[in-house]
Amino acid sequence: MLFLDVDGPLLPFGEDPQRAPRGTTSGSRLAQLTSEVGNRLAALPCELVWATTWEEEANSEIAPRIGLPRLPVVSWPEPTDQHKREDRWFGLCWKTRTLVNWADGRPFAWVDDEITDADREWVSKHHSGRALLHHVESYRGLADDDFTVLDRWCRTL
Template sequence: MTSAADRPILFLDVDGPLIPFGSSGGPLRAAVSGSSASLDQGNPLLNRLDPEIGPRLLALGCHLVWATTWMEDANEAVAPRLGLPKLRVVEWPDSGSDDEPRGLHWKTRPLVEWADGRPFIWVDDEISAVDRVWVSAQHPGASLLHRVDPTKGLVDADFSALSSWLDAEGAG
């Protein structure tokens, strides 16, 4: 059994994994990722949140951390609808490094730096093979970069994959 201090971090994106885009992902993403003025409680996209996902995320036993452009707004508009407590938020740098490998997601390096060698899971809809290769080479701890289908959001198969990884790492 893993102690609380050794539990893996689960970096969680909002757009796609928690708010699925259905069959038309493009226009909705712009509507969701805007300024905090667009995040009022009347935002119809928030109705796409499945309140059953919050307890399932908590049951994984990870340190949940927002890794989203929603930033602190995720704690205000998303967490309460999922039954999640206020979570820590990854603060993104103003710009990426000029020496980033082609195709590396702009979140990848900051998440590895934030994890600081600890095991982590990153749940996002924009993870690529480039990100997986880079993390494997740059991160000394265990990691799972789990890409979620943005048209469906987190589903049973995703939770099975996360649980299986945690069990294999002795963290489940």
């Protein structure tokens, strides 16, 4: 299973610290989506799952633009106050607990621009299956190297 974020991995945003600023609007960001990225995602030997704040909109706005079918969508429950405090304390991404619960012990890869070492450590302690938490720079989006890593990891299962 591959949990897939939209903003950052599929729709790059922000500034590359090594380059001059660029202007982008949400419309021009959507125009960046191509069937090539959809074909590359579909070729990965895993089940794709939207793990994004776009939720169902990812199926209506993103999937058709990149040639993917409707995908399962992670719904984000409201975290408890205790979890909010713990997540801040441990430096966890707000998605981490939900994705581990969704995976329910099954192997998963997660592609996101918010993943940190704190998330990797937490998942290794709280998830019984294999997991790959793959950080993608928000200004760059998914690139050839990322697809290579994901494909190799999925094929080792």
